[in-house]
Amino acid sequence: MIDEAKYAAVYSILMLGLIVELLIAVDRSAFGAFAGAAILAIAALQAVFIFLVYMHGRFGPRPVTVFAAISLLTVLPLFIALLYSVVMPHHGSLP
């Protein structure tokens, strides 16, 4: 029953995250400019829980985590370049 309890606990955390996301989205004023960042942070935490408990924690060893992190890091430069291509107009503009 320990496994079931663990999974149910993670499910509760995921649901709690969802509720908090919805609350922030409905009333953004409390969070101001950080509302978007807060929602994305909750989503990232939800994904980490799914990965560690639903996927990785049960099924795989540490090298999987390392490779998954490398996979994320691989697309990081693309994100940075895409952002810099639009959000720094004082350094240049779109063609």
Added chain:
Amino acid sequence: MVDWHPLKRWLFTTNHKDVGILYLFTSLYFFVAAGLLALTFRTQLAVPSNTFLQPDEYNQAVTTHGLLMLLWVLTPLGAAFANYFVPIQIGARDMAFPRLNALSYWVYLASGLLALSSFFAGGGTADWGWTTYAPLNSTEFSPAVGGSMMGLALMLLMASSIVSTVNFLVTIFRLRAPGMSLMRLPMFTWAWIFTNLLMLWAFPSFVSALSLLVADRAFGTVFFTSTQGGPLLWDHMFWFFGHPEVYVLLLPGFGIVGDLLSTFSRRPLYAKKIIIPCLAIASILSFTVWAHHMFMTGISQSLLEAFNITTELISIPFAIIVVAYILTLSGGRIRFATPMLFATGSLGLFIIGGVTGVFNSSVALDTGFRGTFWVVGHFHYTIVGGGLTGLFAGLYYWFPKITGRMYSERLGKVHFVIYMIGFNLLYFPMHLLYDMPRRIFTYDAISGWGPINLIITIGAFTFGFSQLIMFANLLWSARRGPEASQDPWGGYSLEWGVPSPPPEFNFPEGVPVVSATGVTYRPVAMADGGHANGSYGAESGEEHWSRWPIVVAAGAGIALWGLLMGLPALLLGTGILTAAFVGWGHESLRGRQVIEAIGEKWPFDRLENVSLGMWIFIFGEIAFFGTLFGAYVFLRMNSPLTGFVWPRPGEVHNIFWGGFNTIILLTSGLTMVFALTFARRGSYRGLQGSLVATFALGAFFMVNKAFEWHELFASGFTFSTSTASSIYYVLTGVHGAHVIAGLVALTYVMVKAFKASSTTQASGAVEIFGIYWGMVDAVWVFLFPLLYLL
């Protein structure tokens, strides 16, 4: 009576050596096709104001030449050698998943046939250049259906490559012979590891870009025709794949050259412990240099500086490797047989390509060279000189092992001499045409480019002629050449310790055990407690066959062709595909189509082959969805600058509908992990109930999604309304496709679970599917806030 046995062997084989030979012949076939296309447009450019080709024919010939050579020739030629030799070099009896290996090949062939058939689809094939730049790739400028067909062919090819990548990485990480540590792997296998890691992370991003392109062309989305996305978005997404692709093309030949320099100079490879980290550094850096192809696009000065630096940096590990290769020759007793001539030739040509590449990394110089024949000369020295020449070295080197016969050394040397003369006549003068645009179909005599272009065309025909000598030599020698010994070159890797050609399961004396002093062989302990020699029991080649890989590939090819050409073909292809998957699912795997690990497995000792395969697939999925999320961020951030107002949360999408669907999907994740718990605990009822609940919740999610799409369409929020609608439909569409694929797979798992005699029998399939379903959940937890809440 006709003996169908040989034909059946080649259609149904899953043996890695047979698959390697199939790759070899097919890639050389595409090499001839792409080469003939090159000769046609070089004929057109030979003299000023030529009318040999019309402009649209010229554009189609150049585009198809580039795409075929890069994607259907060079990478698969490397895959041919990797299929044949990597399992032997690591001491394995086959690939980890032989049937998937055959599938990769047949899907590759289907994609190539789809690409070639696009010429005849009405209006010709793609004519936008191999870089497929926006807005040339739009239906406005390239309306021919052949262009869309090429896009689908590319997606199919990427699918084949990704499946192959998963298979190779599992094979190399999990199936090494006892004592075959990673550091003992030959350079070719090392290069193939990095090639596959690059494919794993770069190819999915190209699939993302192609998904958006096909959506634009087929469904009217506006990614590359809007001001929020446009050419810059395509450039980033394409080159993020395109530059790592350069190393995908280069590294296999580079690895072969390393092994050959060592073998033919009779010295160990100099500084191998430094070369391998350099390959790793170069592979990592290859994901940080792509925007040097975009110096002229108007991206910010900061990016120009950053990519200038990273591009110069990447030359350092390659310079170290080249120096190490040259030092390997120092003091060696060098034997200049044909493979060694091509290996040293490859190294020399690559150095020229590398040096001219450093010029292009400079923003100032690139501003002058961009879009001229200088660039064409540079990348052909790198890719053809460093990549293809190295692969040809491998072709001569391994020819005796594959055929059991020696080729004509004299003809080989004649080939090399004419090859080098033709190559340098063809590509070196291109550097002198640094003022001639590369994308024009003709030019005036007054430009003064005529004489150099004529020399280049003479070089092209000389280069093409030299290949005829090679084909004649190898085809004749395969039948009539003198018999080859087991090790004609004094090679040190494991393939030279087995007969030429190797027997079906590679090692007739048993499992190779590798140590610092050499290789010994020991009999294999079988699952039934007995022992067998290297044939691993009485399996014959026929038992190794599977008819389903070719049927799946045929179904996929016909379905994609039908997607553009008509409903009957689409239905036929889908029907074949469905039947093939059912047949595939019914085939028994264990012992025949899944090869068990018996030796070195670091760093994945604790995973089963299939689990690791699923994880590696998911690593690729991270790149796929990551690139799509990147596109979303770009479109969103770009909106205010282009005057587009992104819909506010709740304005278009119903937040609570999305939230409800999120609850459904997350709940299905919970029932899925419960299924595994019940399977391991031996509870039939729990297992079956959990699987049925997962299926029902997943299906309910999709039904809800379909209703949501219907409502949105009815309200006027269609594919082409705006970039916000386009990205919404693509993101939820590809995620939905993953859910549907999951439901299909789950059906298979359920059948297995309901039929299994014990729940532990089904737990493996449940575990592997659980990993996939977790990924589907994890992607959605990002999609929901991005699309509904922000």
